Amino acid sequence: MSKPNLTEILTHLGEDHEKYFNAVAPPIIQSSNFVFHSVEEMRNAISDELNHHIYTRGNNPTVNILRKKIAALESAEDALVTSSGAAAIAASVMSQVKAGDHVICVNKPYSWTYKLLSNLLTRFGVEVTYVDATSIDEMKSAIKSNTTVLYLESPNSLTFEISDLRACAKLAKEHGLVSMIDNSHCSPIFQRPIEMGIDIVIHSATKYLNGHSDVVVGVIASSKNIIRQIFNSEYMTLGLNISPHDANLVIRGLRTLELRIKRSDETAHKIVSFLKAHEKIEKVIFPLDPDYPQYELAQSQMTGCGGLVTIVLKANDKASVMRFVESINSFLMAVSWGGYESLMIPSITFHDMPGQEDSPIPWTYVRLYIGLEDADYLIEDLNKALSKI
Numbered sequence: 001m002s003k004p005n006l007t008e009i010l011t012h013l014g015e016d017h018e019k020y021f022n023a024v025a026p027p028i029i030q031s032s033n034f035v036f037h038s039v040e041e042m043r044n045a046i047s048d049e050l051n052h053h054i055y056t057r058g059n060n061p062t063v064n065i066l067r068k069k070i071a072a073l074e075s076a077e078d079a080l081v082t083s084s085g086a087a088a089i090a091a092s093v094m095s096q097v098k099a100g101d102h103v104i105c106v107n108k109p110y111s112w113t114y115k116l117l118s119n120l121l122t123r124f125g126v127e128v129t130y131v132d133a134t135s136i137d138e139m140k141s142a143i144k145s146n147t148t149v150l151y152l153e154s155p156n157s158l159t160f161e162i163s164d165l166r167a168c169a170k171l172a173k174e175h176g177l178v179s180m181i182d183n184s185h186c187s188p189i190f191q192r193p194i195e196m197g198i199d200i201v202i203h204s205a206t207k208y209l210n211g212h213s214d215v216v217v218g219v220i221a222s223s224k225n226i227i228r229q230i231f232n233s234e235y236m237t238l239g240l241n242i243s244p245h246d247a248n249l250v251i252r253g254l255r256t257l258e259l260r261i262k263r264s265d266e267t268a269h270k271i272v273s274f275l276k277a278h279e280k281i282e283k284v285i286f287p288l289d290p291d292y293p294q295y296e297l298a299q300s301q302m303t304g305c306g307g308l309v310t311i312v313l314k315a316n317d318k319a320s321v322m323r324f325v326e327s328i329n330s331f332l333m334a335v336s337w338g339g340y341e342s343l344m345i346p347s348i349t350f351h352d353m354p355g356q357e358d359s360p361i362p363w364t365y366v367r368l369y370i371g372l373e374d375a376d377y378l379i380e381d382l383n384k385a386l387s388k389i
Contacts, residue, residue: 062244078227083241160287200222265307342370344366351363
């Protein structure tokens with residue numbers, strides 16, 4: 001059987017209209033549990049809850065449609081849908097470690113990944129070493145006899161370092177490690193790590209996959225064996241499921257995934273060109289910009305970049321940065337990204353916060369997310385705000 005194409009996955013895969021009155025849109029099966037007609041039928045279901053509907057904390061028909069679509073998008077054998085991206089990260093890592101094990105993770109990961117590895121798992125005897133995401137040699141040198149996981153983000157958070165995914169997958173296999181990656185930045189439209197040998201792919205599906213800033217959701221895509229392992233332990237024990245209603249919203253969001261992320265990517269390229277020529281900009285960080293240090297590697301494993309762009313402002317004082325970010329109208333100041341609206345998160349937010357250490361990211365850095373607005377509209381607003389520096 002041939003692999004379904006992208007249009008088929010987003011529009012039809014996993015859906016069976018005859019089962020629900022020939023409705024075009026799949027229904028929301030808002031039921032907590034499901035009935036059986038015999039003891040034998042119930043026993044069979046309980047023995048394989050991953051593939052049967054017993055209790056929505058485990059498997060639900062609406063969620064199951066979404067699972068099939070996510071797995072196909074990532075070229076994976078199976079997938080799970082979780083209550084958040086952080087839940088997907090935690091379940092994936094916890095499934096592969098025990099007390100005394102060691103994890104290798106890229107430097108400056110997503111904040112909740114860092115807290116999982118450095119604050120939570122260390123309480124239970126799990127070690128972690130952070131390495132340069134761009135250096136396969138540093139990753140290799142960090143491997144110990146008790147290393148079990150190689151954790152990647154590519155591109156990395158905020159500063160967008162690229163890891164050579166094929167080389168990382170090869171290294172992990174040579175040393176018996178489980179490789180996993182947060183693929184939220186690119187989505188499966190622009191990067192499919194499993195096709196490059198990575199074992200587990202994780203997303204904050206709150207971002208591009210849902211795309212409407214109205215659902216918090218995570219996904220895990222991997223082999224059937226790994227997905228079953230996570231489902232039977234971390235997923236079921238910790239209650240990481242998503243509601244059928246939210247799953248239905250994500251299915252709706254997937255219909256336009258390709259259109260949305262390609263629009264963001266196209267507009268981002270235009271805005272990058274404008275920003276690189278602006279006198280108030282020190283540097284623009286965008287992996288598919290030809291001047292990006294790892295441009296050739298990015299091209300070799302990414303077919304697009306999406307809407308994330310980090311800029312470094314030419315500002316001599318924090319007041320100038322504050323004037324810039326507080327005079328922008330079209331970029332909403334907020335965390336997250338991947339929706340229809342343009343957003344920004346200035347690093348200066350995480351400097352001079354009472355009771356907290358300053359961020360390692362300099363206060364001149366501002367991460368922009370390019371949404372679905374017109375490029376000229378966004379450029380005009382940025383230009384006016386830059387004049388405040």
